[in-house]
Amino acid sequence: MKQLIAAGAAYLRSDLDEVEQKLQELLHSEIPTVADLGRYLLDSGGKRFRPALTLLFYKLLSSRGSHAAVIELAAVIEMIHLATLAHDDVIDQAPSRRNRPTLWKLSNNQSAVLEGDFIFSRAFRLLNPHPFEVRELVIAAVEQVLEGELLQESLRWRLPSPEEYERVIERKTASLISASCAIGAMLGDPALEPKRRDSIQRAGLLLGTAYQMVDDLLDIFGDEALGKPTWTDQKGGWFTWPYIRLVEQSGDSQIMKLLQQEQLADKEKRRILEEMERHRVQEQFLVKAHQVIAEAKALLGWIADSDLRELLFESFDFVVARQS
Structure with missing residues (x-):
């Protein structure tokens, strides 16, 4: 996302700088350990994709609302995302993220969980002065994130159906x-028709689905030098769409037995990759991701053509094209 901003949206960079400053302010604590862990999370080099979406939709929908409110809510959305990352890395026992030790690895499991809880509680408190509809939207999104996490836990070490996989990523x-997009739109135009707000929420849901699909693909085919370890899903017993497709298309029971091993040797990984190439799994996956993005864009066809809409749609395309 930052690449797009640097290429042609200086105005958004300025707003994201404000969000960054707000995050530093909101994650401050008088307790040094709490402040240090929060600062470490902030400095981990995230894309700030969700705040950028909030800002883009705010600007697209005429920006009639409060600028201060959209900056704060963009920060709140990112805080919730950071809290989920802190918890996710404990659940997955992921040792690194973006070429840095994860929070639990830097400290311990207990501190990482408690820091995530602290960030969640502060984010919820910050919602208090904002409109009821905004509060409800954020709280519903967090509930769905937790439902997705719990559903994923229940599916570990067995092959999910495509529908179960989609249900997990839609929630998680x-x-x-989706909430990031809708909040920006609601603040940009408080009088936005419910039908149009629903189309933005649905487009955001599709965008988020494509985003997670690509994350799952990068977990297999990504470059670890870009900051994310590979094969972590398989190692944790979570079989994503590429694995589901491979097992379905190969018809080889040995593939599933391989996948259910916690530690794969390099030659076993090579065999899985060769089978995926033979069955064109990666190609099919990218076609599906592009279709999801096209559907998301189609839902937003009512938004007037402009440079800003072009930037929004480029950010949608970036979700599929990204390498990390």
Whole structure:
């Protein structure tokens, strides 16, 4: 996302700088350990994709609302995302993220969980002065994130159906991205028709689905030098769409037995990759992701053509094209 901003949206960069300053302010604590862990999370080099979406939709929908409110809510959305990352990394026992030790690895499981809880509680408190509809939207998104996490836990070490996989990622990732889009639109135009707001929420849900799909693909085919370890899903017993597709298309029971091993040797990983190439799994996956993005854009066809809409749609395309 930052690449797009640097290329042609200086105005958004300025707003994101304000969000960054707000995050530093909101994560401050008089307790040094709490402040230090929060600062570490902030400095981990995230894309700030969700706040950028909030700002883009705010600007697209005429920006009639409060600028201060949209900056604060963009920060709140990112705080919730950061809290989920702190908890996720404990659940997955992920040792690193973006070439840095994860929070639990830097400290311990207990501190990482408690820091995540602290960030959640502060984010919820910050929602108090905002409109009821905004509060409800954020709280519903967090509920769905937690439902997605629990559903994923129940599916570990067995092959989910495509429908179960989609249900997990729609809740775990897409719900918060959808809320990011809808909040920006609601603040940009408080009188926005419910039908149009619903189309934005649905487009955000599709965007978030594509985002997680690509994350799952990068977990297999990504470059670890870009900051994210590979094969973490398989190692944790979570079989994503590429694995589901491979097992379905290969018809080889040995593939599933391989996948259910916690530690795969390099030659076993190579075999899985070769089978995926033979069955064109990656190609099919990207076609599906592009279709999801096209559907999301189609839902927003009513938004007037402009440079800003072009930037929004480029950010949608970036979700599929990104390498990390």
